[in-house]
Amino acid sequence: MARPPLSPEAVEQFRQRLCELAMERIAEHGYDGLSLRGLTQALGCSYATPYRYFRDKQDIFAAVRALAYDRFAAAIEHAADGMGDPEARVYALTAAYVRFAQTAPHAYKLICELGLPGRDEHPEYWPKERRSWEIWVGEIQSAVDSGLLVGDPVEVAHVFWASVHGAVSLHLGRKLVLGVDVDTLVSSITRSLLFAYQPRRSPQ
Amino acid sequence: MARPPLSPEAVEQFRQRLCELAMERIAEHGYDGLSLRGLTQALGCSYATPYRYFRDKQDIFAAVRALAYDRFAAAIEHAADGMGDPEARVYALTAAYVRFAQTAPHAYKLICELGLPGRDEHPEYWPKERRSWEIWVGEIQSAVDSGLLVGDPVEVAHVFWASVHGAVSLHLGRKLVLGVDVDTLVSSITRSLLFAYQPRRSPQ
DNA sequence: CCGTTAATTAATCACCGTCAATGAAAATGT
DNA sequence: ACATTTTCATTGACGGTGATTAATTAACGG
Numbered sequence: 096m097a098r099p100p101l102s103p104e105a106v107e108q109f110r111q112r113l114c115e116l117a118m119e120r121i122a123e124h125g126y127d128g129l130s131l132r133g134l135t136q137a138l139g140c141s142y143a144t145p146y147r148y149f150r151d152k153q154d155i156f157a158a159v160r161a162l163a164y165d166r167f168a169a170a171i172e173h174a175a176d177g178m179g180d181p182e183a184r185v186y187a188l189t190a191a192y193v194r195f196a197q198t199a200p201h202a203y204k205l206i207c208e209l210g211l212p213g214r215d216e217h218p219e220y221w222p223k224e225r226r227s228w229e230i231w232v233g234e235i236q237s238a239v240d241s242g243l244l245v246g247d248p249v250e251v252a253h254v255f256w257a258s259v260h261g262a263v264s265l266h267l268g269r270k271l272v273l274g275v276d277v278d279t280l281v282s283s284i285t286r287s288l289l290f291a292y293q294p295r296r297s298p299q
Numbered sequence: 300m301a302r303p304p305l306s307p308e309a310v311e312q313f314r315q316r317l318c319e320l321a322m323e324r325i326a327e328h329g330y331d332g333l334s335l336r337g338l339t340q341a342l343g344c345s346y347a348t349p350y351r352y353f354r355d356k357q358d359i360f361a362a363v364r365a366l367a368y369d370r371f372a373a374a375i376e377h378a379a380d381g382m383g384d385p386e387a388r389v390y391a392l393t394a395a396y397v398r399f400a401q402t403a404p405h406a407y408k409l410i411c412e413l414g415l416p417g418r419d420e421h422p423e424y425w426p427k428e429r430r431s432w433e434i435w436v437g438e439i440q441s442a443v444d445s446g447l448l449v450g451d452p453v454e455v456a457h458v459f460w461a462s463v464h465g466a467v468s469l470h471l472g473r474k475l476v477l478g479v480d481v482d483t484l485v486s487s488i489t490r491s492l493l494f495a496y497q498p499r500r501s502p503q
Numbered sequence: 504c505c506g507t508t509a510a511t512t513a514a515t516c517a518c519c520g521t522c523a524a525t526g527a528a529a530a531t532g533t
Numbered sequence: 534a535c536a537t538t539t540t541c542a543t544t545g546a547c548g549g550t551g552a553t554t555a556a557t558t559a560a561c562g563g
Binding site for chain 4: 098130132142143146151
């Protein structure tokens with residue numbers, strides 16, 4: 096005999112919409128550059144409305160981070176599905192990494208670029224960060240198992256990750272010199288590293 | 300017959316001290332996270348004092364950026380001086396890059412990590428950014444000229460830069476998995492890329 | 504209409520950049 | 534020694550914006 100509470104779907108929909116916009120604004124104007132007032136204005140609601148869906152601003156940040164982590168993991172998890180050739184799998188993995196950073200630069204910056212505060216205080220995201228890393232190192236592990244690469248999988252995974260991330264980072268920061276695009280750069284990096292870590296008779 | 304103005308050295312000293320602190324705070328709390336009030340409080344002076352040494356807040360940002368760029372260029376410019384072996388020169392270059400990021404992480408973040416000021420809005424720093432890049436690509440050019448590496452120097456320089464920057468970026472962001480340190484990671488990367496771009500009989 | 508919930512508005516408190524007014528400091532001329 | 538003059542630095546105030554909460558209004562189902 097009263098107005099019914101919002102359906103859980105409606106709640107989730109609002110949270111999703113807010114997180115999406117918040118993610119963009121954080122990636123563009125930095126962690127401290129997000130204001131509830133500007134956010135709600137762009138969202139078309141009053142600046143007190145989010146307090147029905149989130150405890151406070153910190154809670155919004157937490158939700159945004161969770162969203163970004165989940166998307167990143169999903170983007171690279173099935174990148175190499177259906178590919179039999181080990182080399183093609185590695186190329187697909189690094190290409191998927193770049194594609195994610197290009198199609199969702201805000202999410203990528205949020206994860207790998209901006210050093211978000213609360214990283215040490217909020218350990219609830221350690222598992223999500225760890226999962227992404229395990230997907231990545233697992234793919235490198237398969238490449239080693241298949242005989243495509245040699246070396247300690249963790250070390251090789253770090254080298255690949257650092258190099259690809261570096262290219263993506265420079266691209267997002269507009270540091271790449273004119274005429275160089277990130278796709279060919281990552282392709283060159285992948286090819287070079289595949290060559291460097293290939294199995295050979297006489298170790299270097 | 301009056302109180303003499305501050306000596307240029309004293310002025311420069313204050314500006315230096317302020318820029319140093321501002322650099323730290325910008326790297327930690329972001330470009331917009333710097334407040335004159337907190338800055339001056341940590342500096343031990345009143346919040347109006349900086350207006351004797353800088354026009355406004357924008358002017359402070361300009362000085363901080365100039366300082367960071369100059370230090371970076373100086374750090375890598377003479378990294379390979381006195382080394383005759385081309386391979387040793389490349390190792391010295393990447394090692395100097397990492398050492399700068401470790402000893403002056405705030406300056407490094409300001410230059411390569413936080414892309415906030417934007418070289419489109421503030422074109423006065425494009426020359427400084429360009430100079431650093433020219434030092435880097437010049438060193439790679441020498442390696443190509445000496446026969447250590449083959450390929451387009453600009454492309455090779457990008458690959459080396461992206462990879463080393465990626466390792467440094469992950470290190471500063473505390474993303475490296477426990478047990479992996481950035482020095483050995485960059486060493487591995489340098490070794491791998493030197494191997495990948497070495498001259499060989501049968502091109503890949 | 505009533506009760507309940509959602510959403511908006513108003514209000515509180517804190518902080519920031521900037522500048523005018525004010526006080527302190529220091530060297531010179533007497 | 535003292536007053537004067539120029540410069541330095543602090544304080545206080547203003548206009549603006551931020552987060553957050555209390556009070557108010559609108560929306561909906563019985």
